[in-house]
Amino acid sequence: MNIEQFREYCIAKKGVTESFPFGEDVLVFKVMGKMFALAGLENHPATVNLKCDPKRAIELREEYDGLIRPGWHMSKVHWNTVELERNIPNGLILELIDHSYHLVVNSLTKKLQAELLSL
Template identity: 55%
Template structure:
C-alpha cells in the first residue's frame, strides 16, 4: 500500500476529514473530529491505527511489523511498519476496524 492508496481508503468512509494538526508532515484522518488513523505524509514508513486493547496485543504478537503505538496510548493504538510484510487486505481491515471503533465511541447523535 502506498500513501495515495492509504489516503483514498481512509477518505472513503463517511464523515472523514483529513487534517495536519501536528504539523505539515503528519497526515491525520478523523471521523467527526476524533482520530482513527495517521501517518508521516513524506516518509510513509508507518501508520498508526486504533485497535481494541485485546486485539492490539494479539496483532503485535502475531506480526513483527505491528508495534505499540508510537507516541500514543499503547493500550489502544498500534503502529504498523509499512514494509510490505502485511497484505493490503489486512491493513484495510485494520483501518476499517479503527474507523468503526472510533465512530462507535461517538455520542449517539453524531454516529
C-alpha cells in the same frame, strides 16, 4: 500498500476529514472530529497509527513482530503503529483501517452517530 492508497481508502469513508494538526509531516484522519488514523509522511518505510481493540492489538504485535508495534506517541494500549510497505497483506491493512474507524464511530455520541448516518 503505499501511503497514497492508504489515504484514498481513509478519505473515502463516510464523515472523514483530513488535516495536519501536528505539522506538515503527520496526516491525520478524523471521523466526525475524532481521530482514527495518523500517517507519518516522512517515515520510510511508511508507517501509520490505527486505533485497535487492546486484546487484538497484542495478538497483532505478536503475529507481525516488528511490523505492527505499540502506537508511537499514542496510547500503547489502544493504538498500533503499522508499517505499510512491508510484509503485511493489503487486506489486513484495510481491515485494520475499518476496525479503527468503527471503534471511533462506536464511541461517538448518539447525536454524532445520527449525524454521520444522515451524511
